[in-house]
Amino acid sequence: MKTALIVIDMINDFVTGKLGFKGAVKIVPNVQRLLAAARAKGVPVLFVRDAHSPDDPELRVWGEHAMAGTEGSEIIPELKPVRGEPVISKQTYSIFHGPEPGRMLRKMGVEELVLTGVVTEICIQNSAAGAFFNGYRVVVPNDCVASPDEKASKYSLGYMQRIYGAQITNSRDIIKSWGK
Ligand SMILES: [Zn+2]
Secondary structure: OOEEEEEEOOEHHHHOOOOOOHHHHHOHHHHHHHHHHHHHHOOOEEEEEEOEOOOOOOHHHHOOOOEOOOHHHOEOHHHOOOOOOOEEEEOOOOOOOOHHHHHHHHHHOOOEEEEEEEOHHHHHHHHHHHHHHOOOEEEEEOOOEEOOOHHHHHHHHHHHHHHHOOEEEOHHHHHHHOOO
C-alpha cells in the first residue's frame, strides 16, 4: 500500500509560540526520525499548516494565531521541509477542508496516510475524519501526536481507532514496516 507521511501544524505558534505546549516539543525528535526515514525510503511527505486570515471562523474560538505570512505560521526549524516537499496552508482543523491537499494526495497516488503533529483531538482527529470520508487508510503513531490535554489525546486515539478504523501505532514500528 502506498503511504504518505503527513506533518500537521508543527509550526512555531503551536510548538513554542502563542499556543505552544510541552507535549508538542516532546514529539519533535520522533517526528524528525520519521521524516528522516521517509526521506531515506522514498515515502512522500506532505506538510500542512495553519495560515489564517482575520475572518476565519476558527479565530472566534482561539483568538489570533498562525496568521498567514507570520513567523507563527512557519514550520518549526527542526522539521524544516526539504526541497520539493509541499507545504500546504489550511484555514481550519481538517487538512481536507480545502481542495489542495486532496488534489495533492491523489496526484501522489497514495492510499494510506500517516498522520503526525498537533493537536491530537483537534487537527489530527478532524484530518483523520476527512481521510476516512475520502477513502484513505489512517495510521497514527502515538509518539508523534500531542495535545495540551493528555486525557483528551488518549481518548481521541481510541476514537480514531473505533470510528475511522485508524491503526494506532508508534514511529519505531512504522519505520520498521518501511523496511531497510
Ligand atoms: Zn488555526
